[in-house]
Amino acid sequence: MSGGSREPGRSVTSRVLAILSAFDGDHRRLTLTEIARRSGLALSTAHRLVAELEAGRALRRTSDGSFCVGPRLWELGQLAPGRLQRAAHPWLLELFSATGENVHLAVRDGMEVLYLDKVYGRRAVPIVSRPGGRLPMHPTGVGRALLAYEQDWFIASYLSRTLERPTPHTVTEPGRLSRELAAIRAQGYALTYEEMTVGSCSAAAPILVEGHPVAAVGVVLSSHRSRELPRLVSPLLSTARNIAAALA
Numbered sequence: 001m002s003g004g005s006r007e008p009g010r011s012v013t014s015r016v017l018a019i020l021s022a023f024d025g026d027h028r029r030l031t032l033t034e035i036a037r038r039s040g041l042a043l044s045t046a047h048r049l050v051a052e053l054e055a056g057r058a059l060r061r062t063s064d065g066s067f068c069v070g071p072r073l074w075e076l077g078q079l080a081p082g083r084l085q086r087a088a089h090p091w092l093l094e095l096f097s098a099t100g101e102n103v104h105l106a107v108r109d110g111m112e113v114l115y116l117d118k119v120y121g122r123r124a125v126p127i128v129s130r131p132g133g134r135l136p137m138h139p140t141g142v143g144r145a146l147l148a149y150e151q152d153w154f155i156a157s158y159l160s161r162t163l164e165r166p167t168p169h170t171v172t173e174p175g176r177l178s179r180e181l182a183a184i185r186a187q188g189y190a191l192t193y194e195e196m197t198v199g200s201c202s203a204a205a206p207i208l209v210e211g212h213p214v215a216a217v218g219v220v221l222s223s224h225r226s227r228e229l230p231r232l233v234s235p236l237l238s239t240a241r242n243i244a245a246a247l248a
Contacts, residue, residue, distance in 0.1 A: 141204030148184035
């Protein structure tokens with residue numbers, strides 16, 4: 001059934017998923033017109049499906065007339081398998097308690113890192129990562145730690161792309177990145193300095209299960225305290241090993 005879709009042959013399910021996928025960390029509220037544009041649907045089709053999603057509490061209309069994700073999606077999200085998060089969260093809390101810095105957990109999803117969990121305090125430096133958010137792999141500590149342990153073909157494919165440059169300090173040269181990934185594999189952790197956000201630096205370690213990088217744990221702190229990063233490596237590596245043991 002193609003209905004009013006601009007892509008003939010799309011099923012109702014694919015159209016609904018396109019509407020839901022229009023929302024992300026940078027687009028938490030969307031007007032109906034924006035939903036139609038971002039989902040690739042005709043305005044009339046978007047209007048009908050959004051109304052049904054709103055009735056089912058999957059979307060919620062805000063006071064200004066735009067839409068955001070509704071409570072039903074949150075309820076369903078809680079049913080998703082979360083063995084990694086459950087195994088990791090106590091160790092993330094312990095790492096935060098030991099360091100007092102931002103701590104987060106991420107996995108690779110395609111060519112990006114997807115953040116699953118974050119522990120932070122009011123005195124920690126503000127960072128752009130958030131649970132459910134995505135960022136490029138190469139400028140983030142967790143992303144680089146994961147990328148370093150991927151198969152050679154994936155690394156080659158990743159480095160052959162035009163790489164994002166969020167700050168003037170982001171390393172985007174394939175040769176230099178290849179050398180840095182080799183160094184990460186040799187030492188077991190990654191360090192980044194103002195590559196994702198000016199004003200912050202990070203240390204991260206992969207969580208390896210049978211040699212495969214299933215996730216990465218990272219710590220972020222203010223750049224003016226970058227000399228403190230080396231002292232965070234030991235507790236960071238210990239946390240990664242403890243999470244891996246919990247998953248084994």
